[in-house]
Amino acid sequence: MEFRLSEELVSFRDVTRNFAKEKIAPFARKWDAEKWLPDDVVREMGRIGILGVAFPEEYGGSGQGLLGMTVVVEEIARWCGGTALFIAAHSGLCSTHIRIAGSEAQKKKWLPKLAAGEVIGSWCLSEPDCGTDAEALTTRAEKTSAGWVLNGRKFWITNGKRADVFVVTARTKPERGARTISAFLVEKGTPGLIVGEPEDKMGMRASDTVPVNFENCEIPAENLCGQLHEGYVDALRVLDRGRVTIGSLSVGLARGCLEEAVRYAGERKSFGVPLHAHQAIQFKLADMETQVEAARILVRQAALTHDAGKPDKKLCSIAKLFASEMASRVGWEAIQIFGGAGYTKDVCVERLVRDNKLCEIGEGSSEVQRMLIARAEFQRVSA
Numbered sequence: 469m470e471f472r473l474s475e476e477l478v479s480f481r482d483v484t485r486n487f488a489k490e491k492i493a494p495f496a497r498k499w500d501a502e503k504w505l506p507d508d509v510v511r512e513m514g515r516i517g518i519l520g521v522a523f524p525e526e527y528g529g530s531g532q533g534l535l536g537m538t539v540v541v542e543e544i545a546r547w548c549g550g551t552a553l554f555i556a557a558h559s560g561l562c563s564t565h566i567r568i569a570g571s572e573a574q575k576k577k578w579l580p581k582l583a584a585g586e587v588i589g590s591w592c593l594s595e596p597d598c599g600t601d602a603e604a605l606t607t608r609a610e611k612t613s614a615g616w617v618l619n620g621r622k623f624w625i626t627n628g629k630r631a632d633v634f635v636v637t638a639r640t641k642p643e644r645g646a647r648t649i650s651a652f653l654v655e656k657g658t659p660g661l662i663v664g665e666p667e668d669k670m671g672m673r674a675s676d677t678v679p680v681n682f683e684n685c686e687i688p689a690e691n692l693c694g695q696l697h698e699g700y701v702d703a704l705r706v707l708d709r710g711r712v713t714i715g716s717l718s719v720g721l722a723r724g725c726l727e728e729a730v731r732y733a734g735e736r737k738s739f740g741v742p743l744h745a746h747q748a749i750q751f752k753l754a755d756m757e758t759q760v761e762a763a764r765i766l767v768r769q770a771a772l773t774h775d776a777g778k779p780d781k782k783l784c785s786i787a788k789l790f791a792s793e794m795a796s797r798v799g800w801e802a803i804q805i806f807g808g809a810g811y812t813k814d815v816c817v818e819r820l821v822r823d824n825k826l827c828e829i830g831e832g833s834s835e836v837q838r839m840l841i842a843r844a845e846f847q848r849v850s851a
């Protein structure tokens with residue numbers, strides 16, 4: 469089913485689909501084992517427009533908005549969650565923060581290069597002692613005569629190992645509160661910026677995840693990104709969009725599991741007939757397809773609310789929650805259809821399932837999404 473995709477976006481999707489089949493699918497298992505996405509793949513994604521799909525054309529993008537982002541991320545995630553997570557952090561978090569909050573000079577300096585994949589971006593909100601409760605972050609930014617000096621520790625930072633620019637949230641007022649935090653741009657090579665070694669993760673292994681520390685890290689005054697004390701509020705706006713992107717990542721992973729299971733059910737025989745001739749297998753496949761379609765519609769509808777300038781935060785949470793948990797259910801069913809083969813690394817389904825678990829945790833866990841959905845619904849009904 470096509471969901472309100474323009475002709476331009478359909479052709480963009482097809483280019484991405486072909487790229488993913490040729491340049492990602494054959495190597496995803498290797499990247500998972502090696503815990504690294506090769507630089508030439510990143511550059512190629514920039515060259516053919518994948519990284520800048522959502523950016524306005526004036527900043528080197530294709531102007532396809534968040535809907536465009538969901539379409540390309542689904543295509544990439546179909547084969548490799550780690551590559552899709554690279555895009556989600558680079559384009560969906562770092563670049564989006566600069567685009568919605570940055571000064572005109574910052575946008576002109578960074579967005580065209582980020583869109584082209586000439587520089588890599590990461591987004592640093594989480595810390596060792598606070599992820600879900602990010603408002604409690606303790607990284608500090610102190611004003612000096614020359615600019616700002618940052619001190620603190622960030623954790624779980626996607627793309628940190630290869631990033632050229634880091635969007636960093638830091639406390640600019642001592643007390644707790646949404647309007648006590650600001651965002652800053654820190655460039656690779658700045659003294660006091662210390663990037664640690666990648667985590668050995670369960671999934672999303674092609675994407676690097678590192679700790680990033682700041683020790684008396686001095687940056688110029690013009691690297692404040694957005695208004696003073698508004699960095700956390702801007703980060704939440706970034707996350708509203710990011711959650712839709714993560715939803716599309718799960719749709720891609722689930723589609724991968726489904727397509728692999730359908731193919732196998734046609735090839736593998738039991739009791740003299742292909743697996744798909746058994747009604748129990750047909751019903752599994754039908755339920756899987758139904759769930760993937762439902763999640764895709766939710767994700768695209770949530771994206772369209774952003775692109776129309778009226779973001780529906782509850783729908784963003786619903787889309788992420790449903791899509792991420794759906795992909796886990798669909799993934800385990802796919803493994804069941806593969807039988808013993810599904811329990812090995814010889815089929816990609818086990819990797820896609822491992823990749824998806826992150827989507828139930830990052831950018832607001834399932835528990836957080838349920839809290840946000842319930843809160844919004846209570847407010848709506850009691851208004």
Ligand SMILES: Cc1cc2nc3c(=O)[nH]c(=O)nc-3n(C[C@H](O)[C@H](O)[C@H](O)COP(=O)(O)OP(=O)(O)OC[C@H]3O[C@@H](n4cnc5c(N)ncnc54)[C@H](O)[C@@H]3O)c2cc1C
Pocket residue numbers: 557591592593594597598599600601623624625626627669672677826829830831832833834835836
């Ligand atoms: C692979 C990976 C990549 C990541 N990339 C980035 C990145 O690029 N940038 C970045 O800033 N962060 C990143 N993160 C961090 C991610 O966003 C956090 O891991 C996530 O927000 C959860 O925070 P936490 O791990 O500290 O868990 P905690 O906050 O310690 O939560 C632990 C558990 O308790 C639950 N919980 C917490 N509070 C409540 C509550 N009030 N009610 C009910 N349940 C609750 C949570 O849902 C979770 O299940 C990444 C994480 C991973 C694993």
